[in-house]
Amino acid sequence: MAERNGMVEKRGAGLWLTHLGLIIGVLFIFFPIWLAFVASTVTQQDISQPPMPLMPGDKFLENYARALTSGVNAPVAAMLVNSLIMALGIALGKIVISLLSAFAIVYFRFPLRKLFFWLIFLTLMLPVEVRIVPTYEVIANFKMLNSYQGLILPLVASATATFLFRQFFMTVPDELAEAARVDGAKPMRFFIDILLPMSRTNIAALFVILFIYGWNQYLWPLLITTDPGMNTIVMGIKQMFPSGDDLADWPVIMATSILAMVPPVLVVVGMQRLFVRGLVESEK
Amino acid sequence: MATVTLRNVRKSFGKTDVIHGVDLEIADGEFIVIVGPSGCGKSTLLRMVAGLETVTSGEVEIGGRLVNKVEPMDRDIAMVFQNYALYPHMTVFDNMAYGLKIAKVPKSEIEDRVATAAKLLQLEEYLKRRPRELSGGQRQRVAMGRAIVRKPAVFLFDEPLSNLDAKLRVQMRLEIKALQRELGVTALYVTHDQVEAMTLADRMVVMNGGVADQVGKPLDVYADPRTEFVAGFIGSPPTNFLDTALLPGLSTAPSLGIRPEHLQIEDQGRLTATVSFAEALGAETLIHCRVAGGRQVTVRQDALHHIPAEGESVQLNWADADAMFFDANGRRV
Structure with a gap:
């Protein structure tokens, strides 16, 4: 006592x-x-x-106002739009592709299934920076420099998200797929009607992570966007720093930094409510 | 409504044979229960009828149509799964309506059919709920409702009651039987519970190691088991098996089976046994004894009879008509 x-x-x-x-x-x-x-x-x-x-x-x-309309090299408003398109493209693209590949790996028996899974898994071990030169080469040959496709596509494949969805799909009871089969649902119908709604909390959580991942891309946009109109905000901040004898416009740079933080914060706060609600709902 | 015919159906997973050739004729509207211990292949057999497993060899016919290569949805069947397999994100209504929506049944008819099924299953007030807001028995009903609305020719049940508690199981058992009678649909029901098999079946199939040991009406199977396995599996407490070597001159078959209710404790008996313990269940008493050679024997007697004390030596007797002899392969002789 x-x-x-x-x-x-x-x-x-x-x-x-x-x-x-x-x-x-x-x-x-x-x-x-x-x-x-x-x-x-x-x-x-x-x-x-x-x-x-x-x-x-x-x-x-x-x-x-000065930052949003004129900025230093390009108006921050334009950079924000660029970043938004890139981050959304990467997050949604990654989610769509990894959902589909996880679906294929878990629910279909095809030759070399294991091999493909491990190949996807292997790419986890190679960060963007390691393969950045060949990727640049590919994108340049496709004439995708200074374009949204160029910003988004190379970052869309995601082993992490595929792996996560695979783990989730494996916890879904087989009987559910069988019941859907008896009900007459073809594989894609089962995927859209049943698997997708069941994964919504995972999707929400991943969206938050991947949006921030896309938003914070620095090296890749720096390499492939030479046109100031295509700059993303995270790299744009760095571009604003003075080179040589130019005078840094610190208030505008700092305003840009604060503006760059707002969308990820909004996504985290907004989605947090959504996926906490999702978690509570799916709790048995 | 339809007949179901299995002709020499076999199933192998790789090199392992799971079903060694099963033949079965199911009449229209008949309630067939497949019973057996776990791993005997009963679920696999059902899943082959459903079309969820491929048939390695043999033929499966539903309503006279060969369905070996037909997808589950086109077989005119509905299945109730052990864990119910309800779609967790859909309401009860949507769960029941999903198959009909896919089949592009008009909306008004879907509503009609679901309403009828819900009324039949007393689910009307739960139609807007999600499965997780329902009790086990209600979920079970939704799973049945999902099967009913499709108006299938054959109902398939895969151990539908094993996730329920004992009381609910008895209640649902009665409901399933009543429902099947009312709808007149052919039903194939898999269970490992011999009480369910006895009470539900028009005819039952006792499976053992991928073989249908015996097919027949429950009471016929009980009274006249074809193999030692069936005699031991059907009936509770199980049949007593005695070594005939202990009883010279009785039979040349090595094994003698006698049901517990056919044994009596008498002053002059054929076999001496020592009482291990007695279980008084109220209406009846189970007396567990040990005979020479160490075999355990259970006597089931009316509660009015005297209950012998533990360690007491008693004489066991039985009528010749109740003795069942089995050969070395477990076949009845």
Whole structure:
């Protein structure tokens, strides 16, 4: 009993300590973002004159409007659209392709099925950077430089998502496929009517991860987009940095950085609600 | 409504033979139960009729039509699975209507048929629910409803009651029987539970190791088992088997089977046994004894009879008509 009391006391103190630790951690991580936000609401002069202000200034609207409409090389609004198209294309493309390939691997018996699965699995071990030169060659030969296809297609195949859907499909009871067969559903009908709705929580979770993955692509867009009109926002920020003696327009760069963070945050917050609801619903 | 005919049906998975040639004639509207221990091939046989497994050799006919190469949906069958296999994301209504939607049945007719089935199964108030919001018995009913709305010629049941608790199982058993009578549909029902087989079947098929040991009316099979396996499998508590070497002059067959209710404890008997323990079940008492040679023997007697004490030595007797002799291969002689 005494020990139990001690534990309760300890937990009381521990609770405060954990919270304190978490608050400090959050502040620590949030501070640079706060600084970026502050820097996006003041003038260039305020930033270059130490000490840097810690409270937002009054140039919020002006700086953001300037960033969205003109930017440094290209208007940020255009870059945001480019990034959005690329991230959506990659996320949706990856989901569609991996759903279909997982469906094929789990539900169909075809020659060399195992081999194909392991081939897909093998590509997990090769990051984009390793195969970037041959991929560039291929895309260049297809004349896809400075195009959305070029941005999206090479990143669409996904071993991770295929693997995830394969694992999920294997937990779906065989009887369900058999019941659908008795009901007269052809394979694609079963896939669309039954497997797809059952996978919706997985799809939502993957969408969040893959959208952010696509959004944060840096090296690949940097290589294949030379036209500023095709720049994506993540690489665009880097392009805004001054080369040589040019003066950096820090407020606009910082406004761009903050703008670049907004869509992924919206996706995470929006989809989180959706897939938590999905998780609760599918719980037996 | 249709007849089902199996002609020398065999199934092998790779080099393993699972079904060693089964012949069966099922009449229109008949309720056939396939019973056997796990691994005897009963489910495989059913799945071959359903078209979910290919037939290695032999012929399967439904309604006089050879269906070996016909897809399940075109066989005019409906199947109820052990775990119900309800589509978890669909409402009860959609679960029942799915097959009809695929068959492009007009919407008004789908609604009619589902409503009729729901009424029959007392599911009307649950039509908008999802399967996970239903109890085991209700899910079972939905699975049946899904089969009924298709108006199939043959119902196939694959151990439909094994996921239910004992009380519900008895209730659903009665409902299935009543339903099949009412609809007059041919039914093929697989179970490992011999009580289900006895109570449901018009005729039952006792499977053992991929062979149909005996086909017949439940009481005929019970009274007159063709093999030692059938005698041991059908009936609870199971048939007692005695070594005829203990009983000189009785028969040349090596094994003697006597059902527990055919054994009596008498002052003068043919066999001496030692009582191990007695189970008083109220209406009846099961007395477990051990005979010379170590075999366990169960006597089933009316509760009014005297119950011997543990360790007591008793004399067992039986009528000659109740003795069943089996040869070395387990065949009845």
